Amino acid sequence: MLRRSPLRLLTRSAAYLKEEGTGTAPQPFSDWLQSRGFRDVRGYQHFRRRSAFNAQGRLLPGIAVATVGSLVVWTTCREEIPYTHRKHLILVSQDQEKRLGQQVFKQVKEEAVQQRKLLPASHPYTRLVQRVGKRISQQATDGFRGTGVHSHMQGLEWEFLVVDEDQENAFVVPGGKVVVYSGLLKMLDDEEELATVLSHEVAHVLARHVAEKVTQSMTWLAFFIILEWTLGLPLPIDIISGLVMSQNSRKLETEADRIGLTLAAQACYNPSAFVPVMTKLGEAEAKAGFKTPEFLRTHPVSTTRIRQIKADLPAAEEKPAHLMPGRPNLPTWARQT
Template sequence: MLKKYLAATLALCALVYGCVTTPVSENSALILIPFSQEVSLGQQAFQEISAKETLSTNLRLQQVIERVGRRLVIETSMADLDWEFKLFASKQMNAFALPGGKVGVYEGILPVCSNEAGLAAVLGHEIAHAVARHGAQRMSQQLLITGALAASSIRLSDHKNRGLILGALGVGAQYGVTLPFGRGNESEADEIGVIYMARAGYDPREAVRFWQRFSSMKQGAQPPEFLSTHPADERRIRDIETLLPEAMRIYNAHPNKQGLGESFLYILNEERLKNPGGTGQKRPAAGARQPVP
């Protein structure tokens, strides 16, 4: 009875206070989490991931990550956040952006990106997740529908709901929690991200080419779309192609086009020649920060 009463109360609050409009897509979204709390969770998660991962020692690549990221975030509605970009020495083909403007890129995704515009497609998509507050949307859904979270327990120090919170923020995979963004969030992030990269002066057609490359590098058979929370690669590519006329209109009007930007292939090959054993440098054990258990 108490749970039903709580759900009804939250539903009423949602109707009165919880509706926000997502930038670019202009979709309505339910968010019951205060933005300050969401930012705090993102900062805590970023600190944990940064302590766990090894930072890349490739200064040139780090500079490119920073350059592309800054060009993108200035085109968002959250340009005034304390944005931070880190490149991790890992073969993971992954990247993420957390609430509060904390962005991580893994070296393994860069060969697939191929160039700055490919990276802009990836970062635009991830930054879109953060700006659209998709993590807060998912936590709000848990608050409203399942009761799996209580408002007072939305903090990383709460071990009972820790995995759910990290999964909702989009970084649960680093902690063994499989909770990917849903199809609607993924498609919306694609839509917002391709507009961001066009606004930043990067050729939005590279977003299609990136997903084609990414799809070709996947190993093993892909499940049918209805069995996955993510759009099938073929559908994702088709959907982005339908966004290209508007994105190209923005790109063509840009006074300072970046095109494809700098290629990563030369930088990566140069690094391999200098350091055949790998690019990462492990942190010393003495005094090193440890992941929070």
């Protein structure tokens, strides 16, 4: 995705324990509960904070459980990403990932239909996006040659929709479902630029980035639960996880840029067209007054992305045997609203 909101971690909700009075004598377990806390005027049972001594007593077992569990998961659940060959932890099955994507895509599509913003298949924008998207997705699926997990790309039913909104954005969900907004298409100058955008989105599916984000959320939540249990102290989970997930998200966007350059080149598009796309997005952000610090962003700032894209271009252009420069620009009818 070109610009996207951070994936939030699930947080635990505090629950109070309430015992119902029966008029009978207190049972031993109830006596033990009362000795561990106090009951307020509403009848809710509150537990006392564990002492430092008890927290220290749990420290070694907590570390042992976390270490052993992490080693087992880390050694058995890692996958290699095609092209970059980075290995990442995945705890989500391919079927689960695909179902998640289908649910999100169905909701987005239904909302666009209800708002009468979904452009029909006969619209020039839709035909253009589907034609270029099909070429890129076929390259990522059937044209792949190399190492890395690629089985999830087989049998995908790719769909490319165009939503008539002014926002300059596009996104993809697992299962090969891509949504492009007309505001982005109006900003692009030619088919080469569109190809680099769609290559970036297809790269997210190829690299299973959504599954990686869900896995990161699960593992960080488990880590914080163990840490709270060990220390006996409440932690600002939302703040810490937000910073960590934002940093990881920026890394995934950079990786999608790198893979997307290669996919565009292999599909005989000019990958250097991604540079003007990022330049235009940066100008649009500046015009809109978007000044969020980079460490809080889910995407790198445009200047950072442009610098990295230029560094990755030589390697991407070496992949295909040749390029086909001078592909046709967007015709006049494709630029009209």
